[in-house]
Amino acid sequence: MATSQKRLTIDTINPRVREAEYAVRGELAVLSEEFRARLASNDSSLPFDQVISANIGNPQQLGQKPITFFRQVLSLLQYPALLENEEILLNNLGYKPDVLERARFLLKAVGSVGAYTASNGIPEVRQSIARFLERRDGHPADPKDIYLSSGASSAVNNLLNIICNGPTSGVLVPIPQYPLYTATLSLLGGKLVPYYLDESRGWGTDLEAIKGAYKAATENGTEVRAIVIINPGNPTGASLSAEDIEAVIDFAAKKKLVVMADEVYQTNIFKGKFYSFKRILRDLQKSHPGTYDNVELVSMHSISKGMVGECGQRGGYFELVGFDPVVQQQVYKLVSITLCPPATAQCLVEMMVNPPQKGSPSYELYEKEFDDIFNGLKQKAYALYEAFKQMEGVECDEPQGSMYLFPTINLPTKAIQAAKKQGRTPDEFYAVRLLEATGICVVPGSGFGQKEGTLHFRTTFLAPGTGWIDRMQKFHKEFMDEFH
Amino acid sequence: MATSQKRLTIDTINPRVREAEYAVRGELAVLSEEFRARLASNDSSLPFDQVISANIGNPQQLGQKPITFFRQVLSLLQYPALLENEEILLNNLGYKPDVLERARFLLKAVGSVGAYTASNGIPEVRQSIARFLERRDGHPADPKDIYLSSGASSAVNNLLNIICNGPTSGVLVPIPQYPLYTATLSLLGGKLVPYYLDESRGWGTDLEAIKGAYKAATENGTEVRAIVIINPGNPTGASLSAEDIEAVIDFAAKKKLVVMADEVYQTNIFKGKFYSFKRILRDLQKSHPGTYDNVELVSMHSISKGMVGECGQRGGYFELVGFDPVVQQQVYKLVSITLCPPATAQCLVEMMVNPPQKGSPSYELYEKEFDDIFNGLKQKAYALYEAFKQMEGVECDEPQGSMYLFPTINLPTKAIQAAKKQGRTPDEFYAVRLLEATGICVVPGSGFGQKEGTLHFRTTFLAPGTGWIDRMQKFHKEFMDEFH
Numbered sequence: 001m002a003t004s005q006k007r008l009t010i011d012t013i014n015p016r017v018r019e020a021e022y023a024v025r026g027e028l029a030v031l032s033e034e035f036r037a038r039l040a041s042n043d044s045s046l047p048f049d050q051v052i053s054a055n056i057g058n059p060q061q062l063g064q065k066p067i068t069f070f071r072q073v074l075s076l077l078q079y080p081a082l083l084e085n086e087e088i089l090l091n092n093l094g095y096k097p098d099v100l101e102r103a104r105f106l107l108k109a110v111g112s113v114g115a116y117t118a119s120n121g122i123p124e125v126r127q128s129i130a131r132f133l134e135r136r137d138g139h140p141a142d143p144k145d146i147y148l149s150s151g152a153s154s155a156v157n158n159l160l161n162i163i164c165n166g167p168t169s170g171v172l173v174p175i176p177q178y179p180l181y182t183a184t185l186s187l188l189g190g191k192l193v194p195y196y197l198d199e200s201r202g203w204g205t206d207l208e209a210i211k212g213a214y215k216a217a218t219e220n221g222t223e224v225r226a227i228v229i230i231n232p233g234n235p236t237g238a239s240l241s242a243e244d245i246e247a248v249i250d251f252a253a254k255k256k257l258v259v260m261a262d263e264v265y266q267t268n269i270f271k272g273k274f275y276s277f278k279r280i281l282r283d284l285q286k287s288h289p290g291t292y293d294n295v296e297l298v299s300m301h302s303i304s305k306g307m308v309g310e311c312g313q314r315g316g317y318f319e320l321v322g323f324d325p326v327v328q329q330q331v332y333k334l335v336s337i338t339l340c341p342p343a344t345a346q347c348l349v350e351m352m353v354n355p356p357q358k359g360s361p362s363y364e365l366y367e368k369e370f371d372d373i374f375n376g377l378k379q380k381a382y383a384l385y386e387a388f389k390q391m392e393g394v395e396c397d398e399p400q401g402s403m404y405l406f407p408t409i410n411l412p413t414k415a416i417q418a419a420k421k422q423g424r425t426p427d428e429f430y431a432v433r434l435l436e437a438t439g440i441c442v443v444p445g446s447g448f449g450q451k452e453g454t455l456h457f458r459t460t461f462l463a464p465g466t467g468w469i470d471r472m473q474k475f476h477k478e479f480m481d482e483f484h
Numbered sequence: 485m486a487t488s489q490k491r492l493t494i495d496t497i498n499p500r501v502r503e504a505e506y507a508v509r510g511e512l513a514v515l516s517e518e519f520r521a522r523l524a525s526n527d528s529s530l531p532f533d534q535v536i537s538a539n540i541g542n543p544q545q546l547g548q549k550p551i552t553f554f555r556q557v558l559s560l561l562q563y564p565a566l567l568e569n570e571e572i573l574l575n576n577l578g579y580k581p582d583v584l585e586r587a588r589f590l591l592k593a594v595g596s597v598g599a600y601t602a603s604n605g606i607p608e609v610r611q612s613i614a615r616f617l618e619r620r621d622g623h624p625a626d627p628k629d630i631y632l633s634s635g636a637s638s639a640v641n642n643l644l645n646i647i648c649n650g651p652t653s654g655v656l657v658p659i660p661q662y663p664l665y666t667a668t669l670s671l672l673g674g675k676l677v678p679y680y681l682d683e684s685r686g687w688g689t690d691l692e693a694i695k696g697a698y699k700a701a702t703e704n705g706t707e708v709r710a711i712v713i714i715n716p717g718n719p720t721g722a723s724l725s726a727e728d729i730e731a732v733i734d735f736a737a738k739k740k741l742v743v744m745a746d747e748v749y750q751t752n753i754f755k756g757k758f759y760s761f762k763r764i765l766r767d768l769q770k771s772h773p774g775t776y777d778n779v780e781l782v783s784m785h786s787i788s789k790g791m792v793g794e795c796g797q798r799g800g801y802f803e804l805v806g807f808d809p810v811v812q813q814q815v816y817k818l819v820s821i822t823l824c825p826p827a828t829a830q831c832l833v834e835m836m837v838n839p840p841q842k843g844s845p846s847y848e849l850y851e852k853e854f855d856d857i858f859n860g861l862k863q864k865a866y867a868l869y870e871a872f873k874q875m876e877g878v879e880c881d882e883p884q885g886s887m888y889l890f891p892t893i894n895l896p897t898k899a900i901q902a903a904k905k906q907g908r909t910p911d912e913f914y915a916v917r918l919l920e921a922t923g924i925c926v927v928p929g930s931g932f933g934q935k936e937g938t939l940h941f942r943t944t945f946l947a948p949g950t951g952w953i954d955r956m957q958k959f960h961k962e963f964m965d966e967f968h
Binding site: 004005006007008009010012013014015016017018020022026033056058059060061066068071072074075076077078079081082085088092093094110111112113114115116117118150151153154157161162163164165180183184187188225226256257258293294296309310311312313314322323324326327330333334336337338339340341342343344345 | 488489490491492493494496497498499500501502504506510517540542543544545550552555556558559560561562563565566569572576577578594595596597598599600601602634635637638641645646647648649664667668671672709710740741742777778780793794795796797798806807808810811814817818820821822823824825826827828829
């Protein structure tokens with residue numbers, strides 16, 4: 001092989017980057033964008049006329065309308081001169097007085113949304129988040145423990161960066177999982193310690209599985225330092241019971257594990273109830289004085305999901321509970337290197353945690369929009385679920401939460417052989433065929449991890465209408481017929 | 485020492501985080517925010533009534549007005565329903581037809597600014613950037629080589645992450661430098677290979693210094709993989725001549741070094757002319773066929789600086805030139821893990837590179853605002869420069885570009901001794917005293933690196949008025965009197 005004249009080749013770049021895997025935006029996503037571009041240029045050779053990106057939780061790309069109150073305030077933050085035309089705003093443009101009031105409050109706090117903010121976020125925004133957490137959990141929250149972030153992704157990156165101390169540092173990550181965790185661990189050179197979720201119990205956490213994974217890793221010389229929980233689950237949608245959370249916290253306390261609670265889907269709950277890790281931890285600390293004082297918890301939230309769905313604005317926050325103040329200074333330093341999250345996104349976080357209240361002028365519309373989105377998501381989730389029940393070889397839990405369904409698929413042996421021939425996993429083979437036949441892009445289960453011998457795929461239920469579900473059903477029947 | 489009950493202590497966290505240094509938002513910045521909070525709560529015990537954050541290039545925090553065209557478009561992107569009231573916008577709110585047109589164009593491209601975009605950025609925005617680069621450089625540019633970013637910081641992080649392959653990977657970084665580079669190298673475990681800029685030649689690059697640093701590093705077993713150039717300089721303000729750039733490219737070609745050109749201050753030029761690395765590289769490739777084909781260049785730009793000054797919006801882009809397409813796929817994968825830069829910031833990048841043109845309705849105001857900001861910065865730079873010339877022991881180059889002056893300070897021996905007593909470097913001691921006496925926050929030269937035995941500080945010249953300059957002069961005189 002000739003030596004490349006380039007410094008950077010696939011063989012010489014950082015191997016941690018090379019080895020990182022991130023299927024949500026991988027080969028299938030790229031192929032789906034190619035199809036979209038071909039359709040846009042009036043290529044009529046494809047057997048479909050629309051690409052459905054069910055591979056990523058991107059609500060507004062699939063037609064979810066933003067909440068009016070949020071966007072009206074943001075328009076004023078971007079162009080504050082509008083506030084000089086109060087009467088026009090109120091009488092002609094449908095802005096309500098509380099929109100103007102909120103914009104003035106946020107502008108006072110931020111100065112200009114074009115200015116860098118404090119690296120941990122605008123103080124008034126952290127204040128609002130603390131009050132929200134107190135209402136939600138019934139326990140105190142301190143703005144100094146809250147850090148604004150550019151979505152949950154950058155929060156995860158920063159926290160794992162603090163936690164990972166060389167190649168023997170291990171992090172317990174649920175399988176299946178949102179691949180941000182494995183990708184970030186790969187980039188940081190930390191060790192993935194996978195623990196399997198219990199599909200037979202609606203993808204709940206299984207303490208025995210966690211203990212087993214911990215034990216095996218420890219015996220292999222890994223210092224397990226943290227445990228990741230995604231609740232409600234991604235890709236599974238499962239929402240954890242208070243008992244499951246207690247069990248995780250108890251284990252974390254005994255083994256000195258930092259608990260990373262990814263709670264970005266906390267308002268996407270169709271069944272059961274959301275319990276925050278912070279609340280359960282504080283409850284345990286009250287009921288068992290002294291026993292849980294050492295627990296270090298980071299909980300994350302985001303404006304990308306829920307009924308907000310503003311992923312393109314890139315906002316979120318994390319709260320540190322029980323962290324050493326000296327370590328918190330290091331967290332501050334780390335986040336300061338990238339200066340600050342977008343100021344407008346921070347303002348959106350403030351509005352998410354402090355929306356219009358009953359009696360305020362914008363409340364009625366806000367409530368209606370919120371409920372319509374919620375009910376629409378639930379309806380679409382159930383429509384898809386009902387379709388899966390009809391499909392041969394497909395098994396799916398009743399929708400619980402988040403934005404995804406994660407059905408099991410049992411494929412005929414011939415299909416598995418055909419996949420092997422192409423050098424693909426069977427679920428990947430199925431997903432590629434689905435995309436090529438229907439324009440529907442899902443993510444194969446192998447992108448999230450799944451038990452050996454099982455096959456799944458993750459699909460969002462965000463796309464409007466039921467036409468795409470019909471197309472999926474039709475494809476499935478033909479696929480099964482072909483390989484029987 | 486008792487074993488901590490916490491998993492994370494200063495001794496157990498990732499040592500790369502612990503060792504990273506980022507003075508721009510370090511101890512002095514934190515102290516200045518404390519002072520600001522005390523003033524806000526009517527604490528009258530401080531000897532000043534205003535904090536001047538001259539430590540960070542944050543124009544809008546210091547009163548720079550955003551460009552009207554940009555913000556009007558952004559208000560429409562955030563709340564597109566306004567576009568249904570075209571007559572009110574045009575007749576009552578001062579929006580011009582080209583504002584509406586641009587908003588419609590960008591909305592068509594992005595769908596909703598609340599949706600994730602492609603991870604490398606909105607295709608239409610990359611198209612606009614390519615056209616801008618072609619106009620600027622007189623050479624072709626391809627949208628597929630352009631990647632939107634969240635400001636230049638995330639671009640630097642992603643690129644160094646690709647480049648650094650273990651602890652022997654070295655990167656040539658100018659000293660003094662914006663500490664993002666050293667901090668990021670520290671986080672990635674790469675090796676800093678410092679090369680000194682030539683203060684006697686207005687902080688130009690000194691090829692002999694680069695060669696010397698390369699040679700010493702190589703002899704010590706470091707594989708030098710890249711060279712960073714900040715042009716115009718930060719903290720120095722220097723803008724490089726075409727010859728200096730040619731020399732760097734020539735050296736990079738010979739040694740197979742990736743060239744990282746940080747060009748975020750390309751419109752902040754008061755003296756001389758901006759030459760882009762891309763242009764000089766393409767010129768060289770034309771005039772010396774074959775000789776420079778192997779050069780890998782990444783050039784970065786941002787909406788945070790220049791007359792745009794929208795740092796809080798977090799936008800920027802980088803262009804890859806001469807990169808292996810397979811490596812570019814890895815870059816794409818890496819940026820996709822954090823999903824995408826803020827959609828609104830991407831739209832701002834589009835407007836920065838494609839502002840209103842002569843003859844369009846918004847042009848006149850745009851041009852006036854742009855020129856006023858430029859002239860204001862230049863005036864303020866010279867006012868500060870004149871003041872420095874008056875100050876005993878202070879030497880400063882004539883302002884050239886960027887947003888900073890970086891004067892040398894010659895401090896009396898007694899001051900150096902007093903600093904030592906406090907465990908501080910002399911420049912840090914001086915900066916702390918300045919902040920405590922005047923509320924003016926600057927960054928000591930040691931935060932950027934400086935030649936042994938020399939002392940400097942970096943100050944922006946963004947603050948309005950000259951009152952703060954007078955306060956700085958008065959402080960300096962008293963400081964010098966005290967320690968003579």
